[in-house]
Amino acid sequence: MAAITVDFQLCFIFILIWLFSYFCLYAFFLKKPKELQLQDCGLPPSPPSLPVIGHLHLLLSVPCHKSFQKLSSNYGPLLHLCVFNIRIVLVSSGPMAYEIFRTYDLNFATRDHEAPIMKKSILFGSFGFTSAPYGDYWRFMKKLLVTKLLGSHSLEQTRIIRGEELKTFRAMLFDKAEKNETVDVGKEIMKFSNNSICRMIMGRRCSEENGEAEKFRDLVTKSFSLLRKFLIASTVGRLLKKLGISLFEKEIMEVSQRYDELLEKIIKEHEENPNKKEDRDMMDILLEVCTDDNAEFKITRNQIKALFVELFLAGTDTSAQTTQWIMAELINHPEIFLKLREEIESVVGKTRFIQETDLSNLPYLQAVVKEGFRLHPQSPILVRNAKEECKIGGFYIPQNTTMIINSYAVMRDPNSWEYPDEFHPERFMVSPSKEKDDEREQLALNYLPFGSGRRGCPGAHLGNIFVGVAIGTMVQCFDWRINGDKVSMEETGEMSLSMAHPLQCTPVARINPLASFESGDP
Numbered sequence: 001m002a003a004i005t006v007d008f009q010l011c012f013i014f015i016l017i018w019l020f021s022y023f024c025l026y027a028f029f030l031k032k033p034k035e036l037q038l039q040d041c042g043l044p045p046s047p048p049s050l051p052v053i054g055h056l057h058l059l060l061s062v063p064c065h066k067s068f069q070k071l072s073s074n075y076g077p078l079l080h081l082c083v084f085n086i087r088i089v090l091v092s093s094g095p096m097a098y099e100i101f102r103t104y105d106l107n108f109a110t111r112d113h114e115a116p117i118m119k120k121s122i123l124f125g126s127f128g129f130t131s132a133p134y135g136d137y138w139r140f141m142k143k144l145l146v147t148k149l150l151g152s153h154s155l156e157q158t159r160i161i162r163g164e165e166l167k168t169f170r171a172m173l174f175d176k177a178e179k180n181e182t183v184d185v186g187k188e189i190m191k192f193s194n195n196s197i198c199r200m201i202m203g204r205r206c207s208e209e210n211g212e213a214e215k216f217r218d219l220v221t222k223s224f225s226l227l228r229k230f231l232i233a234s235t236v237g238r239l240l241k242k243l244g245i246s247l248f249e250k251e252i253m254e255v256s257q258r259y260d261e262l263l264e265k266i267i268k269e270h271e272e273n274p275n276k277k278e279d280r281d282m283m284d285i286l287l288e289v290c291t292d293d294n295a296e297f298k299i300t301r302n303q304i305k306a307l308f309v310e311l312f313l314a315g316t317d318t319s320a321q322t323t324q325w326i327m328a329e330l331i332n333h334p335e336i337f338l339k340l341r342e343e344i345e346s347v348v349g350k351t352r353f354i355q356e357t358d359l360s361n362l363p364y365l366q367a368v369v370k371e372g373f374r375l376h377p378q379s380p381i382l383v384r385n386a387k388e389e390c391k392i393g394g395f396y397i398p399q400n401t402t403m404i405i406n407s408y409a410v411m412r413d414p415n416s417w418e419y420p421d422e423f424h425p426e427r428f429m430v431s432p433s434k435e436k437d438d439e440r441e442q443l444a445l446n447y448l449p450f451g452s453g454r455r456g457c458p459g460a461h462l463g464n465i466f467v468g469v470a471i472g473t474m475v476q477c478f479d480w481r482i483n484g485d486k487v488s489m490e491e492t493g494e495m496s497l498s499m500a501h502p503l504q505c506t507p508v509a510r511i512n513p514l515a516s517f518e519s520g521d522p
């Protein structure tokens, strides 16, 4: 009996020791904390780097998207770069971009680190919506933008404004045709989109007479040329700031000051003569929120100014550059130009001008515009920050890593697109059948001209309208003459993508606007 008791005690002690050792083994060797598990996946591969500066020289090469594309085709679609001790991951494949924008969207919902030197600036500063971290301010402004400006319902309410601006654009083209004068396509589309956006957000055009409009357009162009400097400043600048060195501060603050003066004048006009409730524009709404103590979110005057600057930047040059690229492609591909004109004539007819409401009935025009956006994305580099560490494409991404997504490379990836460098709108003419679901999904996965996820472009619909009606008008009403046989498609631009030789061409009217044509305007 006594022997049985001893055996039981031994057995009990043995089980305890076994459980304890298993626990230790499990805790220290078998199961690792989450971060160690993630780290085990390893960082993405890294191309050769230089001592001290690491991969800084790659960030400095122009155009960035091209040198990044070359890098990814040599070393792989997910690369780990280091600039001094700052970590950057370069993404160049659709499926990996999908993980960032969709699977882990919330983790990557902030665009980049706040650049310390830009804090007081209207341009790229801490007042901005585009640079705002994902949080209450961003959510409040986004809701306002969608419900009051860029959503389908708001766009419907401002259709008449854009119709009037399109009429002015068309009249200018007929005038140029009559005088046999050359058109600077980018400049004219910039006027069209800039005037439309100004009237949509602050109820009036910028005046051409006192040079206000020209000043705004000039500032937009200057701001784009500062974008890459801003990216460099927001990565390397943080480090140099500690040494008392500020990068590009003077240049950025100068442009910011000029925006500030122009916008202060417009704000004062609104304060002195506010619109009636039914005619309120975006500026009236924001000023009301600014002074309302009970508003859901208290916004400041500088935040209003920064938002307006961002709307000019986001909406005007983007549409102007894209329209230029597409027009150049159409001139270089006369068979596509004629096919598009045939579609417009068969849908719109031969007695009225194309207008915004026709766009949804013109699938080939939509395909031409989509193909233009694919080949010539205005923002070829998208930036995000990893709030938490995670795993992308099977690799470890540490917390706070700056992610650079090369949408240019994704949209020209030969693994995802047939003839990736060719202008071939037919690829987007996928019939809406069930069997074609996979094909459409595959196209969408690799298509990023407007970015994607929470921080994707809220103005995509409006951008498509600007480009669609401008191209439709230029194809419907005119033939185009250029110097030489082909338009040069050479690229330039630092963070945006522009034509090295802006498109200059002469319209030849093929219809008499005063004869059988009705305006067709809303």
Ligand code: HEM
Binding pocket: 129, 130, 131, 150, 197, 310, 311, 312, 314, 315, 316, 318, 319, 322, 377, 378, 379, 382, 383, 448, 449, 450, 451, 452, 453, 454, 455, 456, 457, 458, 459, 460, 462, 463, 464, 467
């Ligand atoms: C041709 C037209 C356009 C193109 C190609 C374009 C492209 C883009 C891209 C690539 C982004 C960054 C998206 C990301 O990081 O995922 C963006 C953001 C943005 N776009 Fe557009 N855009 C266009 C037109 C417009 C228009 C017309 C507006 C408004 C007037 C607009 C307003 C914005 C805003 C406010 C953001 C920042 C969104 C945020 O931070 O949450 N865009 N756009």
